[in-house]
Amino acid sequence: MLAKCAIFVDFDNVFTTLWELDREAALRFASEPGDWLQVLANTHVISDPRRWLVARCYLNPAGFARAPGDTNDRLYFSRFRPGLVRAGFEVIDCPAVSRGGKNAADIRMVVDALELLDHRTHFDEFVLASGDSDFTPLLQKLRAEDRRITIVSPGYLSAAYTSIADRIVGFEAITELLRADADLALGGVDKSGPSQVETEQEDSRAEFSSLIRTRYQEASAPLNLAALALDAARKCVDAKQSGWFGAGSFTAAVVALDLPNVQFSQHHMWDAERHQPPSADRTDESAGLPADVGLLARELDLPRIDRADWPKVFAVLAQYAMTHEFNLTEATRWCRDALAGEGVEVGRNSLAYVMRGAQFGGVRLDSELAPSPEAIGAAFRGAVLDRASSLGLPLGETAEEAIGNWLGVN
Structure with a gap:
């Protein structure tokens, strides 16, 4: 049985975010949307495969991305309109309505989604391709109407936004979709059964469930969620890449396991029948993090990299930028591998997180002049603090200094 679905794509939001991270991926996303749309119909599903009854793309025809070497150094979004139409999208032109270039795509998307709630077709799932947390009230409405929700976005997402969704398709998953669409174009996708990506995710989900249940059953005291999440990310390599299997956060994925007698508080989980609740003054020292850093690590899902290793990470990124043409996947x-040669173990997902943070902080790794390790570190620190501020996390000067010390960029 196919799920009746509607997809709304905020083109400007998704494309510009991808463009900042991986220009090749951005071009694949915009140039052949029919391919990844077909792949998405059968992957990262909540229950049944999707049937796209409504597919709308909201695009500013005068919008553009900076592209050195292109006409006037601008890559106009209007060039992608024919491909979107061929893919079956209804393209909604959303020109800028203010001097600052802001368009009304978000309002149009909200109005259209609310109208579909009363449509004679009962839509099972709404897919929103946008990282704009302003859609949070819309998601709350969709959830209250008992509709499933999937968010597709390559950027950092606020916890309030992701907590409402049933599944998150983040940057790594999007790049998997785009790689899969190349296979599809060559006739390489086997439609007779589940894809390799789906099979691997199911295996990883089973491994994750087994790990958490075993740790929970064997625990003699409350388990620190930060430390447990780090362990799970190391042993279940697809867990974080899939947005914790679409749950949006590690804690939400654990809650979905429905463990017996489980309680959550003070950033810990415990069995109410076997354990005493954690003390209110406990911090993340058990995970090796200062309290202020632990707060950010939990709320922003920061990579758990040892303090002494952060400068090495920034140095390796600078070395790559100096000696290679930048490609996020290859980087x-x-x-x-370079860090492993120095005896430092850092996963690829953690490195991608740092690279994205640096680029969101204003330092591009694909610029003509390769950035220094110090510039990369400062940009990443700035992006972390900006995200914390946007989420309303209480950080004073002391906390900012502690974070800088942890990163080695003060």
Whole structure:
């Protein structure tokens, strides 16, 4: 049975975010949307495969991305309109309505989604391709109407936004979709059964469930969620990449396991029948993090990299930028192997997180002049603090200094 679905794509939001991270991926996303749309119909599903009854793309025809070497150094979004139409999208032109270039795509998407709630077709699932947390009230409405929700976005997402969704398709999953669409174009996708990505995710989900249940059953005291999440990310390599299997956060994925007598508080979980609740003044010292850093690590899902290793991470990123033409997928592999040669174990997902943070902080790893390790570290620190501020996390000067010390960029 196919799920009746509607997809709404905020083109400007998704494309510009991808463009900042991986320009090749951005071009694949915009140039052949029919391919990844077909792959998405059968992957990262909540229950049944999807049937796209409504597919709308909201695009500013005068919008553009900076592209050195292109006409006037601008890559106009209008060039992708024919491909979107061929893919079956209803393209909604959303020109800028203010001097600052802001368009009304978000309002149009909200109005259209609310109208579909009363449509004679009962839509099972709404897929929103946007990282704009302003859609949070819309998601709350969709959830209250008992509709499933999937968010597709390559950028950092606020916890309030992701906590409402049933599944998150983040940057790594999007790049998997785009790689899969190349296979599809060559006739390489086997439609007779589940894809390799789906099979691997199911295996990883089973491994994750087994790990958490075993640790929970064997625990003699409350388990620190930060430390447990780090262990799970190391042993279940697809867990974080899939947005904790679409749950949006590690804690939400654990809650979905429905463990017997489980309680959550003070960043711990415990069995109410076997354990005493954790003391209110406990911090993340058990995970090796200062309290202020632990707060950010939990709320922003920061990579758990040892303090002494952060400068090495920034140095390796700078070395890659100096000696290679930047490609995010290849960069994570190369940097992981280079760090391993120095005795530092950092996963590819963690490296991708740092690279994205640096680029969101204003330092591009694909710029003509390769950035220094110090510039990369400062940009990443700035991006972390900006995200904390946008989420309303209480950080004073002391906390900012502690975070800088942890990263080695003060």
